[in-house]
Amino acid sequence: MKRSIPTKRTTIYDLAELAGTSASAVSAVLSGNWKKRRISAQLAEKITRLAEEQGYALNMQASVLRRERSKIIGMIVPKYDNRYFGSIVEQFEAMARERGLFPIITCTRRDPALEIEAARAMLSYQVDCLIATGATDPDRIADICSAAGVRAVNLDLPGSRVPSVISDNFAGALELTRRVLANCEREFGEKAPLLFVGGRGTDHNTSERVRGFRAAHAEVGVAVDETLVLTCGYAPEKAENAMKAIAEKVGTLPRGMFVNSTISLEGVMRWIRRSGHYADRMPHLGCFDWDPFVAMLGDHIEMVRQDVPRMLDAVFEIIDSGASELKVIQIPPIVEQTG
């Protein structure tokens, strides 16, 4: 039976009338604290049954309006196009639900203006807490939250106003670079500086990874070639263009490189195939981030996988404990087995 006029939703008043009781009794029963409110088990059962029969669903807007806390938790995330952010979002949702929180997520496409707009929208929806993942300006978001009295946590990229949970980018990049350098030396018998490509020079993660990159070079006594550090942005096209430009500039490229995220790797690989530059022999690659198909691309690629479960455990520990000491928690990433 279809109605063109949208079926009016059942409210606690409807149920109250049907049960011959008051709305507040219905509310008490359905919100589970009928013992506290001294409602008889008999009436409780009757109301519960009626609610079931009538297909009653709580109006959260009304409920949240009245309550002190909304139990809504927000997250902003840059993209959904890679395994890293995908697993962050999936895990976040699961953990939020476990805690009886309602997760809302917004993808900002790495657009700073959209980030701010999204944060404001979430505050309008009365989130109790906001996780800013990979935000370009985490402090701006933290300020907006603070003005509204809402807790915030940074994930992936750190800020200076609220606690942050990030990967240990330095350690991960150090180890990754070591491996690529070793692979190159093993195969080509020479110690030579690697190429670094991808990421934004201004973001904390990229600069820490560059630091790890430098440290690994220093360990083996190789000087980093500064013209080969290409922090051109994350997008595949940007990485592709950067490769093209550097190849034109320097003629011969190193036999090993550090790629800052799978998404940049996409562009790098595309360039390699299109240009035919490494047609004789594939270079040794190190990719900061993991993807199952990248792992199958060959034994010339090393990967570092960020430890998403541990990162989100840390995030929720901060949230659950209500802690707000200004600290940056660094989670060691996992160096993947090759092959």
Added chain:
Amino acid sequence: MKRSIPTKRTTIYDLAELAGTSASAVSAVLSGNWKKRRISAQLAEKITRLAEEQGYALNMQASVLRRERSKIIGMIVPKYDNRYFGSIVEQFEAMARERGLFPIITCTRRDPALEIEAARAMLSYQVDCLIATGATDPDRIADICSAAGVRAVNLDLPGSRVPSVISDNFAGALELTRRVLANCEREFGEKAPLLFVGGRGTDHNTSERVRGFRAAHAEVGVAVDETLVLTCGYAPEKAENAMKAIAEKVGTLPRGMFVNSTISLEGVMRWIRRSGHYADRMPHLGCFDWDPFVAMLGDHIEMVRQDVPRMLDAVFEIIDSGASELKVIQIPPIVEQTG
């Protein structure tokens, strides 16, 4: 200046007091229909300025409670671990925002119970419309929505209660199978039935793809080997186990196969590498779904990419037009160039 007591949020009443006017004037100004409500430009400007200064943010819970429509649009999605669903979600968010709608998304991890729970939760938050993407039981969701007077649309997997937008799975699978058959014949000089692996035998997409698979075999006069149709589920582990089992059972596997989604391909590739079964020569693969790194895995893989932009255009056309004729819109997928 940090306060332990959360800063009380500014309301229209606060602004009214500051402006020496009434809350209703403030509401009229801030909701943009002050002309209709005959508020002077002068007062409007004053209120706007004050709102700015005080960092006023609308309380959506209150606003939605009062309004007829919430302008919230929900989507449930099975997973975030592949490009297909990732781009669906990203595009959905962007298109929703373009229309002044607030998107909320929930990932159900292919769990039927969670699907229902998620749908109910969204209704509690008063969504105006719900998109059920890849739902195991779309009709159940449609019924729940219908009871609440909420519009629903199916995406990716069709249902029988509300309009659906899906890929033309038959055509896509037909073309994909043709190509794999042709590739096999070219390389091995023989016409032989392919293996089909991945997906659920009960879902519409998988059965349509199997139908396309059969049709392509029929075209070249090859009989499908029924023991080689393995609709074992989507998860990588399931595909991996299915491969293992069939290899043990039949000894030698076909030199070509149809893999139903990148996520199943992950398991298939893993098995191929671990078992060493195709160590001499990689089989020709056809993958229903696209991934940039899969495309780089070699020239032995053909892919079909579902046309997400067109699919979402169709979804929003249904939503925008308010149409609710019971139809299934099939969008042709894109056969990717190999190499």
Added chain:
DNA sequence: CAATTCTGCTTCATCGATTGAGCAAGCGAG
């Protein structure tokens, strides 16, 4: 048997925004 406590409810204000109805002042027409 009166006083007190306990049980099982109901009443009502409240959360913040929206909106139909209404009111007072100003202004022009007759």
Added chain:
DNA sequence: CTCGCTTGCTCAATCGATGAAGCAGAATTG
């Protein structure tokens, strides 16, 4: 000068759920 219209607002009800306060009647106590 008065009637009627316009302008520019205010009032108050409303959305649905919540919970403090309160109120009968039953049960217990001294």
